[in-house]
Amino acid sequence: YDAGKYANTPIAELLPMYLNDRAEEPEIEAVSNFKAALTTRGRTHPVTRLADDRAASAKVWDSLPAITVPETLANLKPGATLILEARHTADKNRVIPLLAEQRYGRGRTLAFTTNDSWRWQMEMTSTSKAHPTFWRQLLRYVVSTTPNLTEVAAERDVYAQGDVVSLTSEIHDKKWEAIKDAVVMARVTKPSGATADVPLKLNFSEKASDYRAEFTPDETGLHELAVTAKRGNAVLGEAKSSFLISERTREFNDAAQNVELLKRIAAETGGKYFTLDKADDLLDEITTLEGKNSERVSKDLWDMPINFLLLIALASGEWFLRKRRGLA
Template sequence: MGFSLTTAYPFWFFIICIACGVGYACILYYSNTNNGFGKTFNALLFVLRLLAVTIISFLLLSPLLKTVSRHVEKPIIVLALDNSESIAVGKDSSYFRNEFTPSFRELANKLSSKYEIATYSFDKDVTPGLKGDFHGKQTDMSKLFSELNNRYSNRNLAAVVLAGDGIVTRGADPIYTVEKVPYSIYTIALGDTSRHRDLLVARVNYNHLAYLGNNFPIEITILGYKCTGSQSRLSVVSGDKQIYSEAFNVANENFTKTVNVMVSATVSGIQRFRISVAPVKGEISVQNNFRDIFVEVLDGRQKVLLVSASPHPDIAALKEAIENNRNYEVEQVQLDQFSGNVNKYSLVILHQVPSILDAGSQLLTQLKGAKVPVLFILGSQSNLQAFNALQMGLNIPPTSASLSAAFPQINPNFSQFSISSEVSRMISEYPPLNVPFGQYKSVTSSEPLLYQRIGSVSTSMPLISFNQGLDRKSGIIAGEGIWRWRLTDYLKSGNHQAFDELMSRVVQYLSVKSDKSQFRVILKNNFTEDETVEIDAELYNDSYELVNEPDVNIVVTDKSGKTFPFSFSRTVNAYYLNAGSFPPGEYTYKASTSYSGKSFQKTGSFVVMAINEELLNTVANHNLLFTLAGQHNGEMLHPSDMNKLIDILNKREDIKTVTYAQKKYTDLVNIFWVFLLIISLLSAEWFLRKRSGGY
């Protein structure tokens, strides 16, 4: 480790510091020769004062102490093991579980004598260590490389040794993820590249939502490999009842059959359907011969009325975004054509109504007497005077007919509902809306989701805001041109997901009926088997203030009657439970608590869906592994040649130890020993003077 001093001032300033010390000491000790100390003693005191004053003067130059430390880092070798189901689904499953994984760990131990070794397992996620249980339900190889790129950035990562079958079921193409990485990639080819005799339910296309009394289709695709001449049977079972059955013959080596089954939604709630094909003789695995699907049957769609003052591209964008959620049915009319009853709708959207051409007094009068939530969209045709008279939580004094261009800016404190990070990212890229010019005045109960940004100036004026009144909710989009947001979505990401999600959240929040119960349990109604079941709970006192004093318990019960009891943990003013993951199936729950002498209970259900993507294609993709290694100065090996990797790496002259020099600057005035030195010098001088009778 090296040390040096540096300052922003020229070197000759240090000479001035010495001169100050000399001058101060001379005045004190050589201008007063009659102090009775003697020549030698005077010289000692002179030196002590000279050093103290010089150091103090030097500190006025704000000097920095530069330390240079050197860190030696051995080459890092990462060993990563594909822990997904497809590795161990074939005839060699016992070998991979009982022999290969221990051998791979032994390889890591052998390499650790010369290299710094890090080990990871990956499937859908990346975890430290070599698991080797091969229970992963999905494979995301790109996530592994992204994790390594982040974790070992600016480190001496020399090579990645990846053991897997090359089957990727989610995430980006790993070829592009590692396009510019500086390290080498070696691959160990696992799995089986040959196609075995197999009959499977490959795909099931269906609507996750259906409506009571309607029929809905289930499209089933069956694949068969090397099963020519075999007979099988397709069955669809709902509960204990078989609702469809068909025998079929496998006609060729690469057999495909698509069947459309019409099913009736006869009971509301979550319905489970098992789709299966009977196994044929000689199949290595029958785990992919069935699929379970869950359909939520709703007792009627919610209707949304969309009324516009005149044709506008916003209308089509809104209608398509809302109808992407199958819970909603949109009826779109122009103001002069509407003569119905608003009470049959869950939400009314008014696009530039009231307008300068037609105030829509009949419709607005009807809305005033109803408790139907309303979403106003303002624009160039809006009659602001008539809008302000409605007292919807926002007042815009009409100063002129001009419009402003307002960019959206997220309110970080918005609390009514959450939006995903992708929607937040896209909002920052959306073009401006054309909003009425004026000074916006909001009531205190109004909460903005988005603020207006005029040019580069952030304002507190709302762009999208909501107000919870005594009898209904209302919302305001204070500008026209949201169709450009949907178009921007498509130009940036090739789809409309962000805009559709944003509008869906707005519509859901406004149309959902307020829950006035004092005890609430909040969770999704379906999970996948690799997800954790997370549940929130809220308890309100009689004044509808959140409290979390009493304990809240919940019991989850599966189809067989087995129970799983849990207790919620407390958050700031509510409750939270992470119940972990559950096997695929249907579950019911009962949550309970007591407060102020009252007992509260909530019951419900959820389903856990199986993931069998790893079982649909079990043919190893060694071509991907070969390409990864070939493009990154590596080599693809087979498990029998795995130990050759030690010699291959040892012969690489470019894989070597590196030394890093780390510079650190510390303000000298903050170093304690410098302060201690000054105090010691002055204390020594004082002690010597006192001891000799000086003052």
């Protein structure tokens, strides 16, 4: 990862670990002799299941030979999950991430920091199936969240009452080619049980497989969304989703700045109204503004013993440090 200079590329955003800003050539002694170890999540993770039960699977992992980790990526991103650790065989206190995952968009990404997992095959007996089983399960786990040929979703999960809801649907055939001539209809089931049909039209301005519609719900609560794509009488695909309509509170009604009200409050309370271009004057006004109950108090700092003691302490500290280092 770092050696490939991916730190400042879009690939870095996909990974569940933070990449370093620079690539350093690691020493062989620093990257060798690591053993894979299951984390708490790894003991139950589908990728790491190498036997029928957890105990047997853990024994298989313990029996695997050591591997190398060329780059130390120690920091996981928020929301990432550590599945495997790499524990140094000589230094028990040295533990670094080996396999981690995170949710990304509608799928998931994994980062595997070793480059010689082939040792789990070539340095084991011919009957060992650990290596192919691991990679088969890892690949199956990654692609298990492949998007459906027909997808539908609201632009947001939660809307306020009175908001316009935007629906988007993507339609593909079995070759993942965009379908441009589908008739797409969304059926919205309201919290009361009533339904409303909303047709979606092809969006020519962007993706050819993108169908869109807008409507304004008249009820609050959870709305179920079911879309059907047809070509003639043939059903091309179906998809489901949902969104929530919440009650609009008075706090968010007419949330724009009420200038006249602010000026009136400032005038009636002895304050002032400031615009952004006058913000630099705010500090001066605060420090010099005096109210009816204000009292100005002046103290001579020279007559305050604490200041004299602090001065003596600073001078004594400097003399002590200089004396100790042979500078006095």
